[in-house]
Amino acid sequence: MKIKKVTAAFFSPTGNVQKVSECIGRAAAEMLQAEYMEFDFLRPENRYDIIRFGPDELLVVGVPVYAGRVPNKILPFIQSGFRSAAGTFCIPFVCFGNRSFDDGLSELTMEMRNSGFAVVGAAAVASEHSFCESLASGRPDEQDMRAVRGFTERICEKILSAETTAGCTAADNGGSELILDENDIPGNTPPGPYYTPRRTDGEPAVFLKAKPKTDKEKCHKCMECADRCxxxxxSSDDPAQISGICIKCQACIKCCPNQAKFFDDPNFLSHREALALSFGRRAESVFVL
Ligand SMILES: Cc1cc2nc3c(=O)[nH]c(=O)nc-3n(C[C@H](O)[C@H](O)[C@H](O)COP(=O)(O)O)c2cc1C
Ligand code: SF4
Ligand code: SF4
Incomplete structure (x- = not known):
């Protein structure tokens, strides 16, 4: 069937999700000879509108896994920001930091289906952990990206070979064999509880209220961190001031050109160490289609 537009949508504080989303989106647009566009919903002002999708479109949507689920502060936008009345084809995917994606992919897939999309492929891509550079260091790497491109090609081949019937929704078009159901996706639907982070002594690591500190000697007030939070x-007047919620996404830490931002919360640091001790093996990515 003919897809006219591919949208790559992503929430990606430290860049892994964006890399995968753009790879899937661009490869799909090229194969399907469709228009390509991106939608970055990192910034709060990009999470107000509802975006509506038609029957001849493909939406690629990705988020990182936080505590085994879709990041809880982003979930309301995932639930309300994307709408399809026409069974628009959708590829939901998550990046996870070498521990586990738990119910992150099943939750995202369920939400896209609840918003009217027809899920034709889904993926969980092992990626460098934002807390800890030694976990899945440098991933998604060339091997991962080859697998992501192969996955995209196989979905596009299925879409291209699907029969189309005028007047049908995208989901009807090409028959239901393209479309995944909840049993195809690893993880619980509806999702189970959030994962509890642990310290090195095995006790829960409570760092909900932790916020990054700023080394004022190193900070040159470029405001990059304020732009990316x-x-x-x-605060855009004083980047050392964190006035609202911090989701520990690490965007401000990684984007700072002077390494001026850091976390010194003992529970956070102990959890980071516990992750490094327990999840050093190379985790497998999962592709479903
Ligand atoms: C607050 C927070 C919680 C996370 N929880 C998990 C988790 O439960 N399992 C996991 O494997 N990785 C976890 N990660 C790692 C991210 O999923 C991973 O680094 C991802 O690639 C980040 O995507 P981004 O680069 O697009 O921001 C967590 C990261 C953060 C910041
Ligand atoms: S990114 Fe770094 S140098 Fe720039 S304002 Fe933020 S803390 Fe300061
Ligand atoms: S202040 Fe917290 S939420 Fe904002 S960018 Fe830094 S780690 Fe992320």
């Missing part, structure tokens, strides 16, 4: 919590 997905919660809009870093």
């Amino acid at each position: 997905p919660m809009g919590s870093i």
Whole structure:
């Protein structure tokens, strides 16, 4: 069937999800000879509108896994921001930091289906952990990206070979064999509880209220961190001031050109160490189609 537009949508504080979303989106647009566009919903002002999708479109949507689920502060936008009345084809995917994606992919897939999309492929891509550079260091790497491109090609081949019937929704078109149901996706539907982070001594690591500190000697007030904070919590007058919620996404830490931002919360640091001790093996990515 003919797809006219491919949209790659992503929430990606430290860049892994964006890399995968753009790879799937661009490869799909090329194969399907469709228009390509991107939608970055990192910043709060990009999470207000509802975006509607038609029957001749493909939506690629990705988020990182936080505590085994879709990031809880982003979930309301995932639930309300994307709408399809026409069974628009959709590829939901998550990036996870070498521990586990738990119910992150099943939750995202369920939400896209609830918003009227027909899921034709889904993926969980092992990626460098934002807390800890030694976990899945440098991933998604060339091997991962080859697998992502192969997955995209196989979905596009299925879409291209599907029969079309005028007047039908995208989901009807090409028959239901393209479309995944909840049993195809690893994880629980509806999702189970959030994962509890642990310290090195095995006790729960409570760092909900932790916020990054700023080394004022190193900070040159470029405001990059204030621009990238997905919660809009870093003051644009004084980047050392974090006035709102911090989701520990690490965007401000990684984007700072002077390494001026850091976390010193003992529970956070202990959890980071516990992750490094327990999840050093190379985790497998999962592709479903
Ligand atoms: C607050 C937070 C919680 C996370 N929880 C998990 C998790 O439960 N399992 C996991 O494997 N990785 C976890 N990660 C790692 C991210 O899913 C991973 O680094 C992802 O690639 C980040 O995507 P981004 O680069 O697009 O921001 C977590 C990261 C953060 C910041
Ligand atoms: S990105 Fe770094 S140098 Fe720039 S304002 Fe933020 S803390 Fe300061
Ligand atoms: S202040 Fe918190 S939420 Fe904002 S960018 Fe930094 S880690 Fe992310």
